[in-house]
C-alpha cells in the first residue's frame with residue numbers, strides 16, 4: 428500500500444467535489460490524439476474518475492478506457508459516477524508499478540495528478556511496455572516549483588516545505604530518458620486563473636483536499652489554518668474574491684518503435 432492510501436480512502440466520496448478539474452489538459456490530449464478512430468487507453472491513478480468523465484465527453488465512442496487505481500474507495504465512487512455515462516468503461520484495481528496490460532496493447536496512457544505517488548521508474552517502464560510503438564503517455568502534474576507559487580504553497584504555512592513528493596521538470600525528464608524506448612515528445616505548461624471565496628478555501632483545507640494536509644499533526648494543522656486565514660484576509664481586501672494562478676505541467680512521451 429502506498430503512503431497516502433488512508434487519505435484517499437477517507438476523501439474518496441468527496442474528492443471530485445473538493446478538487447478543481449481542468450478542461451485544458453484534456454482538450455490538449457484530445458488534439459494530440461488527432462483523428463485516431465479507435466483509442467485503447469488507460470488512466471492510471473484515476474481516482475474518482477473526474478478526468479475520465481471529461482475524456483469520454485470529448486472522445487465519445489472512439490474511446491475504450493481502462494481506469495486503474497490502487498484504492499478501492501476511489502474505484503467504488505468512479506463506478507457509481509461513471510458507468511451510466513460510459514458503459515464500455517473497464518475498472519481495474521492495480522498498482523502503477525505492475526500494470527495488468529499485455530505488452531504493446533494501448534494507444535495511449537494518461538495519468539493526472541498522481542505520478543508523484545507512484546514508484547516512478549517502475550511505472551514508466553510499465554507504461555512503455557504497455558504502449559504500442561508510437562503510443563503516447565500523457566503525464567499531467569504539478570512540479571515542486573509550481574506548488575510553491577499557488578495559493579496553498581504561497582500562503583499556507585509549511586505547505587510547500589512539507590510537500591516534497593512532487594518532481595521538478597528536470598527530474599521527470601531524466602526519469603523518462605532512463606527508459607530506453609520512451610522519448611519526451613512535448614512539454615506544455617498550463618496556467619489556470621482561479622477565483623474563490625475564502626470560506627470555500629478554508630472548507631477545502633478542513634476536508635484535507637490535498638494529501639499534503641495529512642502531513643501535519645492535528646494541532647499544527649489548526650495553527651497553520653488560522654495563519655492561512657489571517658494572511659489571506661491581509662492580502663485580499665475582499666474575502667469573497669481571492670484570486671491566484673494555478674500552474675500545471677503536461678509531459679507527452681512517445682513509445683519508440
Ligand SMILES: C[S@@+](CC[C@H](N)C(=O)[O-])C[C@H]1O[C@@H](n2cnc3c(N)ncnc32)[C@H](O)[C@@H]1O
Nearest residue numbers: 429472473474496497498522523539540541544
Ligand atoms: C491525487 S489522486 C488523483 C486522482 C485523479 N487522477 C484525479 O486527478 O482526480 C492520486 C490517485 O492515485 C492513486 N494512487 C496512488 N499511488 C498509486 C499506485 N502506486 N498505483 C495506483 N494508483 C495509485 C490514489 O489512490 C489516488 O486515487
